[in-house]
Amino acid sequence: MGRRKVEIKRIESKSSRQVTFCKRRNGLIEKARQLSVLCESSVAILMVSSTGKLYTSSYGDRFVEKLWGSNAIDQETLDWNGCHLFYAIFCMEKIIKRYEIQHADELKNLDLEEKFRKYLSYKELVDIVQCKCEEAKVDDASVESLNSLEEQFKAALSVTRARKTQLMMEFLKNLEEKEKLLREENQILASQLTKMEKKRLPETEGEGAMSSENSSRNSPPETLPLLK
Amino acid sequence: MGRRKVEIKRIESKSSRQVTFCKRRNGLIEKARQLSVLCESSVAILMVSSTGKLYTSSYGDRFVEKLWGSNAIDQETLDWNGCHLFYAIFCMEKIIKRYEIQHADELKNLDLEEKFRKYLSYKELVDIVQCKCEEAKVDDASVESLNSLEEQFKAALSVTRARKTQLMMEFLKNLEEKEKLLREENQILASQLTKMEKKRLPETEGEGAMSSENSSRNSPPETLPLLK
DNA sequence: ACAACTATATATAAACG
DNA sequence: TCGTTTATATATAGTTG
Numbered sequence: 001m002g003r004r005k006v007e008i009k010r011i012e013s014k015s016s017r018q019v020t021f022c023k024r025r026n027g028l029i030e031k032a033r034q035l036s037v038l039c040e041s042s043v044a045i046l047m048v049s050s051t052g053k054l055y056t057s058s059y060g061d062r063f064v065e066k067l068w069g070s071n072a073i074d075q076e077t078l079d080w081n082g083c084h085l086f087y088a089i090f091c092m093e094k095i096i097k098r099y100e101i102q103h104a105d106e107l108k109n110l111d112l113e114e115k116f117r118k119y120l121s122y123k124e125l126v127d128i129v130q131c132k133c134e135e136a137k138v139d140d141a142s143v144e145s146l147n148s149l150e151e152q153f154k155a156a157l158s159v160t161r162a163r164k165t166q167l168m169m170e171f172l173k174n175l176e177e178k179e180k181l182l183r184e185e186n187q188i189l190a191s192q193l194t195k196m197e198k199k200r201l202p203e204t205e206g207e208g209a210m211s212s213e214n215s216s217r218n219s220p221p222e223t224l225p226l227l228k
Numbered sequence: 229m230g231r232r233k234v235e236i237k238r239i240e241s242k243s244s245r246q247v248t249f250c251k252r253r254n255g256l257i258e259k260a261r262q263l264s265v266l267c268e269s270s271v272a273i274l275m276v277s278s279t280g281k282l283y284t285s286s287y288g289d290r291f292v293e294k295l296w297g298s299n300a301i302d303q304e305t306l307d308w309n310g311c312h313l314f315y316a317i318f319c320m321e322k323i324i325k326r327y328e329i330q331h332a333d334e335l336k337n338l339d340l341e342e343k344f345r346k347y348l349s350y351k352e353l354v355d356i357v358q359c360k361c362e363e364a365k366v367d368d369a370s371v372e373s374l375n376s377l378e379e380q381f382k383a384a385l386s387v388t389r390a391r392k393t394q395l396m397m398e399f400l401k402n403l404e405e406k407e408k409l410l411r412e413e414n415q416i417l418a419s420q421l422t423k424m425e426k427k428r429l430p431e432t433e434g435e436g437a438m439s440s441e442n443s444s445r446n447s448p449p450e451t452l453p454l455l456k
Numbered sequence: 457a458c459a460a461c462t463a464t465a466t467a468t469a470a471a472c473g
Numbered sequence: 474t475c476g477t478t479t480a481t482a483t484a485t486a487g488t489t490g
Contacts, residue, residue: 001482002469008262015474020469021267027467028263028271031256031484034236035275039249042276045260050268182410189417196424229465230486243457248486255484259467 021049029057249277257285 011017025047032043036059047055239245253275260271264287275283 001467001484003471003480003482004469005482006266006469008265010268011266016469017267019474021263021269023468024259024263024267028256028259030467031252031259032273035249035252035256037236038234038239039245039252040238040278041249042274043256044274046270046272047263048270182414186410186413186417189414189421193417193421193424196421229467229484231463231465231488232486233465234486244486247458251485258484 017050025049025055029055032057033059035059245278253277253283257283260285261287263287 011020028045028047032045035041036043043059045055045057049055239248256273256275260273263269264271271287273283273285277283
């Protein structure tokens with residue numbers, strides 16, 4: 001794809017490695033965009049260069065919305081997809097984790113609240129709590145330091161609480177929405193059954209009577225506990 | 229890059245869209261691998277196709293290790309990178325979130341505890357920290373209370389977590405059970421509709437044809453997203 | 457649906473400014 | 474260290490089996 005064919009192995013020269021990274025990175029991002037647009041799909045890319053810079057791009061996630069529930073997938077595939085999702089998160093987290101470690105110094109300087117909100121782990125939070133406790137202890141546990149400790153906690157954690165609550169609400173809202181949809185489907189199905197029965201009744205006698213009896217025993221929405 | 233130049237816009241034909249997705253997806257993954265090897269960098273890709281399948285690949289994160297602390301980067305860049313990291317996580321989360329929503333049915337079958345561990349940990353911790361801060365204050369900041377603060381944290385956390393998890397599990401189990409019942413009702417209704425249609429079809433001609441068209445437009449369970 | 461095959465469009469390595 | 478150019482390698486659209 002250039003003047004020469006290049007072997008796919010580490011480029012030794014630092015400068016040309018950086019040049020190549022820049023070119024190919026742009027190429028990759030453009031390809032991702034095209035894939036997203038052409039095929040109506042979502043694509044996200046995370047890159048960490050050898051100089052430790054992070055690059056990301058993300059395209060097309062709005063399209064996934066339209067496809068809600070549009071596909072039937074067999075159980076095996078679904079199970080695999082479920083596992084794969086966690087694997088994906090695991091991979092992303094791994095890269096992000098390394099980035100965090102590599103850039104620990106800088107990330108420390110960022111707004112603490114921002115950290116709490118976004119992704120500070122439980123363990124990190126405990127460390128901070130302990131550290132703050134140590135500080136307070138050294139201070140000979142003055143009331144002042146404890147007061148400020150509490151304030152700090154509250155400030156940082158109220159943000160966290162808001163976000164957590166939000167996440168839980170979203171999660172539950174999903175379940176409830178699904179329930180509503182099922183309910184609506186039930187009603188549509190039930191009314192269709194009723195309509196068909198009405199049309200059917202005057203047409204046949206012996207056989208018809210039986211089948212109408214059948215369905216009236218099973219189908220009326222009134223007999224279904226959850227439709228009320 | 230093929231026999232014809234293609235405009236970068238949604239491919240209308242579903243089949244050729246899928247074919248293109250498959251080809252370009254493989255191309256993108258290969259490009260990512262090459263970038264990772266050539267430039268000693270980490271690359272992760274997340275894709276969700278228009279049929280809702282998730283594809284991921286991740287290369288080269290072992291290389292980042294070698295570079296630990298090897299680069300000095302000016303403060304401005306670091307700040308930007310820090311923000312960018314959060315943005316990246318946000319993007320990934322967005323795609324993952326949509327995937328979770330789209331595949332809510334399947335994901336529900338996955339380990340619920342795993343989910344709750346993620347969803348609940350922050351809020352639990354918040355409650356405990358605030359509670360403990362209150363206690364310490366009331367205790368008039370004795371050194372003893374500070375010493376035991378950590379232990380109390382741990383004990384209270386495990387109790388709270390267990391209880392919260394239990395409550396949430398019960399609540400969700402309820403919702404899930406209700407959903408299952410609704411689903412079963414839907415299936416019964418759908419099968420009754422199908423049965424009635426079958427019996428109905430051979431009986432009439434002009435009117436029958438129309439009504440069958442009508443019902444096939446409205447009634448088949450296949451068109452109802454949540455029945456699958 | 458899936459693979460193999462070209463003809464052609466694109467990406468990019470090296471050169472240059 | 475950049476952007477631009479150009480020769481060439483690669484990716485892939487359409488086709489075929």
